Amino acid sequence: MHMADALLSPAVGGTLWAVSAAGIAYCARKVRDDLDERKVPLMGVLGAFLFAAQMINFSIPGTGSSGHLGGGLLLAILLGPHAAFLTVASVLVVQALFFADGGLLALGCNIFNLGFLPAFVAYPLVYRRIAGARPGPLRLSVATIVAAVVGLQLGAFGVVVETVASGISSLPFSTFVLFMQPVHLAIGIVEGFVTAAIVAFVHRARPELLDALPASAGARPLRALLLAFLAAAAVTGGVLSWFASKNPDGLEWSIARVTGADALPAPEQGVHAALAALQERIAVLPDYAFRKSAEAASIATGDEAGDDQESRLGSSVSGIVGGSVALVLAFLIGFLLKWRVRAASGGGGSRR
Amino acid sequence: MSHHLVELRSVSHVYPDGSVALRDVSIRVTHGECVAIIGANGAGKSTLLLHLNGCLAASSGEVRVGDFPLTRKTLTQVRRTVGMVFQNPDDQLFMPTVLDDVAFGPLNLGLPQADAEQRSRAALERVGAWHLRDKPPYLLSGGEKKRVAIATVLSMAPDILVMDEPTSGLDPVARRQLMALVSEFQHTRILASHDLDMVLALCERTVVLHEGRVAADGASRDIFRDDALLARCRLEKPLAMQGCPVCGVVRLLPRSGAA
Amino acid sequence: MASIDSIAENLRHLDEFARADTVVHRLDPRAKVVVTLAFVVIVASFDRYTVAALMPFAVFPIALAVLGGLPAGYLAKNVALAIPFALLIGLFNPFFDREVVFHLGSLPVTAGWISCASIAVRAVLTLGAALVLVALTGFPAVCAALEGLGMPRVFAAQMQFLHRYLFVLVDDAARSTRALALRSGGNAPRPTTVASLLGLLLLRTWQRAERIHLAMLARAYQGELHSRETWRFAAAEVAFVIGWVSLFCILRYYDLTRLLGTLVARVLP
Known part of the structure; x- marks a missing residue:
């Protein structure tokens, strides 16, 4: 146990x-x-x-x-x-x-x-x-x-x-x-x-x-x-x-507390902002599509679907696709690394 | 060089449960000697060895190492002088790797890391085990374990080596190698063993213990000729001194140091 | 329950992997311990319905295992062996959380199944990370790292002894159980028999501990185990920690999978 x-x-x-x-x-x-x-x-x-x-x-x-x-x-x-x-x-x-x-x-x-x-x-x-x-x-x-x-x-x-x-x-x-x-x-x-x-x-x-x-x-x-x-x-x-x-x-929240309130906005300009922008740009259309199917689903099951559930559903479906892709990518990175390690094993240590 | 001397003066030892393990034992071992301690199971060999570096305290009598009596004050100095190799190397090798284990003693003595490693290297090379330095102890063979256990003691630069059953559990080749190694040491050596052929080959002098008393103390060859003594103490002649079962000839060994 | 022999075999394997020499092995163990702990905490911090967003985290154990030369089959087998308890509890979720969230084709998917899947994914990730850590660092080094991170010395020393005598005692227990099995005619041993077997094993262990203590005293032991190895927390370690932890944070706050999912949805008609 x-x-x-x-x-x-x-x-x-x-x-x-x-x-x-x-x-x-x-x-x-x-x-x-x-x-x-x-x-x-x-x-x-x-x-x-x-x-x-x-x-x-x-x-x-x-x-x-x-x-x-x-x-x-x-x-x-x-x-x-x-x-x-x-x-x-x-x-x-x-x-x-x-x-x-x-x-x-x-x-x-x-x-x-x-x-x-x-x-x-x-x-x-x-x-x-x-x-x-x-x-x-x-x-x-x-x-x-x-x-x-x-x-x-x-x-x-x-x-x-x-x-x-x-x-x-x-x-x-x-x-x-x-x-x-x-x-x-x-x-x-x-x-x-x-x-x-x-x-x-x-x-x-x-x-x-x-x-x-x-x-x-x-x-x-x-x-x-x-x-x-x-x-x-x-x-x-x-x-x-x-x-x-x-x-x-x-x-x-605790990270925000630890790093101090001023530290948080800073990343907004960097990777943070770039990623957020990217997400917004490409997410418009699919999000809409998912929202529609979400409504359909909740009607079909007779549930009282709130906003919360819609967003959950949206992320669920795109999640299945994205999750699988991410997993494949993770393994791909693994294979690439393996190939590199093999290639490098002939001539000394490789760097990460 | 008087610190190579070990002496027991009328030492007795009584265990807490009342059993008497040593009775009035007096032995004096001087510089460079190789002395065997033999006796039947329960004769008191291991108890005697544990007195030599203060692992056990005498109930009465005195243990002297070098010119000092063994007391609480001199304990550290004595343990530095007397290196003890235990019977089961698994009990002696407790660190993650061979090198860690050999460096354990020197680090405890307060040596800086570099010196400790230098000494450990010398000790491992001395026993021919430097190549094993990164191995965990459980991957070593029986012979390797014994040699590494000896190195863990050598790295503390003792003047006196005490070994409990150095050849037990070894295959014939590993036993020969270990005997050759021990015979090369210049230290004062005290070996407790049931391996009487090893005793005959390595030790000029033998002490026979019987029921906690010294039954005999003298030249190994004389002791092994005393049939009455051997029978009384549940011992026998080394095989090398018994007749060959095929041709009936007794092979006489050279004196010690047959390496 | 696996047999004692196979467990002993497994222990030796782990120890063997830890003795290899790769980029990952050469890192200061403290760096690996810190990153692994961060990994586990961040994975656990997702809410119970998260499945997809956890997937990218697989990159950490996979990358380390590959760089450290750990065979995938070994890792998979041991994670599979360790998973049952979490999965058992997880399998109750579909019975209690029956709200249908969406349909996959005609198959209704309930919240319970999603959270069950989440538990399974978490289990694989966290168990995998822990195994990779030990297999590529070695137990003594992990102990030293924990000590370096503030674990009490007595505890570290004690764990070192535990690890050293694990092999000896597992062998001892294996011999005893074999002897017991040979004389018990195929029946499962009764508690009384096992108790006396364990009692004997305990006494032998105790005597061994006393002999070990004597052997330590004989080598000037004064209550402290000195460790010889000195690791250096250098630039590579700093980069390792910062790199991975920031990746975990990015993956925590930006759902990469959603991004990927929408990307794929856009590319496909």
């Missing part, structure tokens, strides 16, 4: 990027300050472990499907929440880059859903509460399973909220929730079971690993952290969405 770039708006993606980056910065400082530097190779290698472990599937009884380890909770139990968050984040970065799992813009969402929620919500508020100070085997298992289910439910809910807030997908909130939560309930239970079994295994083989945890995952610093995250999310989300709503094109 990696969130994907294609479903995200920049405002939502950017907000969660900011939140996750802040989380990484905070946890990196914490790990550097609090713990011995031994944790760095350990976290790296455990990240590689998590990566490998996620490739091993297990069957989910009764459903015929299979799942794999999420790992956020397991690492939090083994390393404490800060190191676990960093480790999960690094695995997600690698997955985004190597396997394009999710993508770059969605990275912030994924780190939040799969790293922050298990490590900083499910672990301290569920696992620690249930497990207590010196848990017996049964208590340990119950705590792990419940925390895994809660973590995964929160993560799935995160995906829903992020997708709906982005508005790229048309899935209504309620439908999406009803689709995601039950699916992840089954997965969560089995994942919790596997995590509990691994924790028990480690507990038996090397109890000192679990005892070595700093017991200071207590309430105070955590509450401060949660508040900081909420504040960061509110501020960035607020600012970005304000940018986005103030003007239909938030990015344009």
Whole structure:
């Protein structure tokens, strides 16, 4: 359940990027300050472990499907929440880059859903509460399973909220929730079971690993952290969405703000103006034609077509043609470049 | 040249779980010696090696490298003097490329980049692996990995080389090449190994560990003739000293340095 | 789900591509990271019904892939492998957004289908760009670039370890699962079996981490990984960044496709 770039708006993606980056910065400082530097190779290698472990599937009884380890909770139990968050984040970065799992813009969402929620919500508020100070085997298992289910439910809910807030997908909130939560309930239970079994295994083989945890995952610093995250999310989300709503094109508006109002007219004389003029000159006739067919279309379907829709239609039809042409051009450029690279490969480096 | 000297004085080591790995071990290795440490699995070889550069601290007794006792203060100096080649090169080669890895030590010592690269080049050329410099470690063969692991240590210009199982996992040719390389070094060398033929070929002196104690310490040839000692310590004669199964002749090796 | 072996194979391929030496490889990784991020954000900034205006953006991954000598088949295969989740969610759009926008011949095209197509195009573009970035830069260099752009050092160092031991651990996991498969008679392994397999793998990993740490200490490690490589952000990099980002901005604010479409419509009778 990696969130994907294609479903995200920049405002939502950017907000969660900011939140996750802040989380990484905070946890990196914490790990550097609090713990011995031994944790760095350990976290790296455990990240590689998590990566490998996620490739091993297990069957989910009764459903015929299979799942794999999420790992956020397991690492939090083994390393404490800060190191676990960093480790999960690094695995997600690698997955985004190597396997394009999710993508770059969605990275912030994924780190939040799969790293922050298990490590900083499910672990301290569920696992620690249930497990207590010196848990017996049964208590340990119950705590792990419940925390895994809660973590995964929160993560799935995160995906829903992020997708709906982005508005790229048309899935209504309620439908999406009803689709995601039950699916992840089954997965969560089995994942919790596997995590509990691994924790028990480690507990038996090397109890000192679990005892070595700093017991200071207590309430105070955590509450401060949660508040900081909420504040960061509110501020960035607020600012970005304000940018986005103030003007239909938030990015344009923010660029105008950043570059200053005076900077904008300048391009009008250059490429900007030339392109605009070109567009106007050649667009008169086809635009008219499309507008006519648009009216026809809306009459045919019995829709109340507004101006908005007409223009959408106009761009849709010319878009199909233009889009295909552009795609062909892009490939053509590719072929030309390839031909040039081949030609140049005989005699030294070529320049772009 | 007294900093080529390594000495353990009644060193004992007890692990946190209470198991005793070393009991009252005293060894003195002097300049230019090539000493083997042999013993059955669990005899304490690896634990002993980890004491030589302060990766483990003695529970009692003293480790001296050069003229100094090993303490927190002298730790950096000792690690510079004692180069440790670990058994599994995958644990030792952790950087993205071979050259990065060989330069890791010199950069940690605070050398400027140019000097670090110069040293790394010299070390890689010494082990015949300069051509591998841009490769990631996982693409190297077993023999290449071992040689690069040695280079990562040589680049720190140690006076003493400590190697854990230098020939394990190598094919016969790579093993021969590695033995030739080790025999050429002028450093004080301490090798822990189960490869008794290598020990016989490279080391004049052998220390036998048995259940954490020094069971014998002397000339390799004498030790390998002591059948009772070998049997007691779960060891055996090197194959080179056993009869040939075909013709029954025992081939006598020259003294060390058969390169 | 692809088998572990094929994933390991794939990783090696990516690493291999990254070690080539072309104009694109020689660029400072920071420049490539910045441009790729700009690309992804700008592509994501279009509204949900945009399809055609996204097409010209394909020029970025295509041009880089060609200049960097990345085989098209490899790129296509890996983008196709990564796409399903976005597409799955996208396919719901036609069910919820059923307003007919126009007719293509006699075929009614609904807004939902348009936004679904938009999601597919976005997915191909963003995933393609990310893959091209890594395949032509190499993971360690991307890490170094992110560090140069302000990522905490601890995190960068940790990712470097992750990448290095990925290969070792994936091999380890592959051996374990093979041994498991050989003895499980073709049945999917039960969660308990997988749990103990993973537990063992975890313990081996932990021990390995301890040995690595010893090996680092033995080489005077004091908590900081020094990177040897020094990239230079020179004129070529500046030109690369400014060139691409301005192209993206032009494509963002001027619908080139509409221009082309009308041009074509004018030329054709």
